[in-house]
Amino acid sequence: MAKELAPGLWRLDIPLVGNPLKNLNSYLIAGERNLLIDTGFNQPACREAMDRQLGEIGVDLTRTDIFLTHLHSDHAGLSTYLHRPGRA
Structure with a gap:
């Protein structure tokens, strides 16, 4: 479940199945x-x-940019799925 931490700032809980960390905070x-x-x-x-x-x-993904803190697959794996061709 997404949690609003402050106006306009959300934490998304992403499960990391099979990983000892259990989840990622996006x-x-x-x-x-x-x-x-x-x-x-x-x-x-x-x-x-x-x-x-x-x-x-x-969220409208056509109005959304993606920032990856680093390139480990638990942080960057869905970036290609979420990216839409032609977006600036």
């Missing part, structure tokens, strides 16, 4: 243009959790 800064920070593994459970929580918040 963050969304909502505004005229959104910023999604980290994404989770490219696995069905991560995709489902990300899609569900972005839907709860009402």
Whole structure:
């Protein structure tokens, strides 16, 4: 479940199935243009959790940029799934 930490700042809980860390905290800064920070593994459970929580918040991915804190697969895995060709 997405949790609003402050106005326009959301924490998304992304499960990391099979990983001892258990979950990843992804963050969304909502505004005229959104910023999604980290994404989770490219696995069905991560995709489902990300899609569900972005839907709860009402995020328009065409107005969303992605920032990866580093390139480990638990932070960057869903970036290609979330990216849409032609977005600036």
